[in-house]
Amino acid sequence: MTGTEEFKVIICGAGPAGSTASMFLSKAGIDHLLIDKSVFPRDKICGDALSGKVLPILKKIDPQITKELEADQQNFIGSYGIRFAAPNGKFIDIPFNSKLDFKDPAPGYISKRINFDNYLYTKTKSSYCESRQGHALTGIERFGDKLKLTIKSDNSTYQITTSCLIAADGDRSIASKTLAGYKMSPAHYCAGIRAYYEGVTDMHPNNFIELHFLDEMLPGYLWIFPLPNGQANVGAGMLSKRISKQKVNLKRRFLEAIENNPTINYRFKNAKLVDDIRGWGLPLGSRRLKISGNNYILTGDAASMIDPFTGEGISNAMYCGMVAAECVAESIEKNDFSEMALANYDKRVYNRLGDELKLSKTMQDLSSFPWLFNFVVSKARTNETLKNTISCMFDDLELRSRLRDPAFYFKLLFNL
Ligand SMILES: Cc1cc2nc3c(=O)[nH]c(=O)nc-3n(C[C@H](O)[C@H](O)[C@H](O)COP(=O)(O)OP(=O)(O)OC[C@H]3O[C@@H](n4cnc5c(N)ncnc54)[C@H](O)[C@@H]3O)c2cc1C
Known part of the structure; x- marks a missing residue:
């Protein structure tokens, strides 16, 4: 050359x-x-x-691709939704597609990036x-x-x-x-760490990915995502601005959460780390x-x-x-x-x-308020309409924009 x-x-x-x-x-x-x-x-x-936004792009390249992912169960596991767990440990399960049956092909997948x-x-x-x-x-x-x-x-x-x-x-x-x-820019950047585990218990039966908004991680969360072959991708991300302000050692905080936070620690009793814990940055579109x-x-x-x-x-x-x-x-x-x-x-x-x-x-800004998070999740657990509204927010941007409107929380508070 x-x-x-x-x-x-x-x-x-x-x-x-x-x-x-x-x-x-x-x-x-x-x-x-x-x-x-x-x-x-x-x-x-x-x-x-x-996420569910990946498949439509792959289909544009070649409609066969989604069939290949479905067939390759060694490397791809289908996922049907997200579990959001509030700081108090209460959670709601939100399907990626509110109209989908769990027997239909999965709208999302989890696959190790190496594959x-x-x-x-x-x-x-x-x-x-x-x-x-x-x-x-x-x-x-x-x-x-x-x-x-x-x-x-x-x-x-x-x-x-x-x-x-x-x-x-x-x-x-x-x-x-x-x-x-x-x-x-630390205000628009997140630090993340990733660990691969075997033997994490109580995974969701339909492979929902789990975001745990633990008090000690806000604004940010700890995730538990199922993988093929019984492994799980477990990690944590936190806004860099907060990390430097509070001098957080993210890896230590992550391991302490797994060991001590009662909303998740029981699931790691017999779990085994199968790789080093590694970190990388997330440049955010904020x-x-x-x-x-x-x-x-x-x-x-x-x-x-x-x-x-x-x-x-x-x-x-x-x-x-x-x-x-x-x-x-x-x-x-x-x-x-x-x-x-x-x-x-x-x-x-x-x-x-x-x-x-x-x-x-x-x-992201709202998630800095644990009480608000606890409140919305608790309400959604008992209010089917609210749960469906949140579920539809994944497909419907106009609905999602309601989250920016203080009236949304006011109505929630007074059951309007
Ligand atoms: C901890 C963590 C967890 C995340 N979790 C998720 C998740 O679950 N789902 C999700 O959708 N996103 C997640 N993300 C974000 C996601 O990883 C990235 O947004 C995505 O990888 C961006 O793709 P990309 O092609 O822009 O960059 P990359 O995937 O980083 O690819 C960049 C490529 O460029 C190559 N390269 C770099 N420098 C050079 C150079 N100088 N010369 C030649 N080649 C170069 C690299 O080798 C690499 O192959 C996460 C990110 C982190 C850090």
């Missing part, structure tokens, strides 16, 4: 955002280079939960995609009306030019820092950023697209990847990769995800 190489489109990072962008570019018949610093299969620290990401990566294989694993982007410079990227692999360092970089290089994105000038510019588009974690309440980022990353491919196709048509031409990407991503992210920020 020499310094004269050029690709019109380069995707940096082959996680959910980058692999999805690659698959949609190939579908549109657009040649591109896909690089990743890791060699697949590779681990990614995560809760491993694929899910490898599955996605293998799907990028196409005559339009040149793929290089073990190649890390280490620098970006402007080069006339293009970008010059420096790439490092085991045996060489080389440079390559491009008209358009789709940055899908995750939380520590070089493109996000170098091209957009973004820095980590502030609106500009996510494209001259010759580049930021996607997924590189664009800070994680839901600030649930911590869900895979589906948003895949959505960004899909829209990035569509916008790049339009830019190729016009031969225009300017900031103005690519600004359409920002519009489309925020039109679809903007309201949802704003509402989740409100819910």
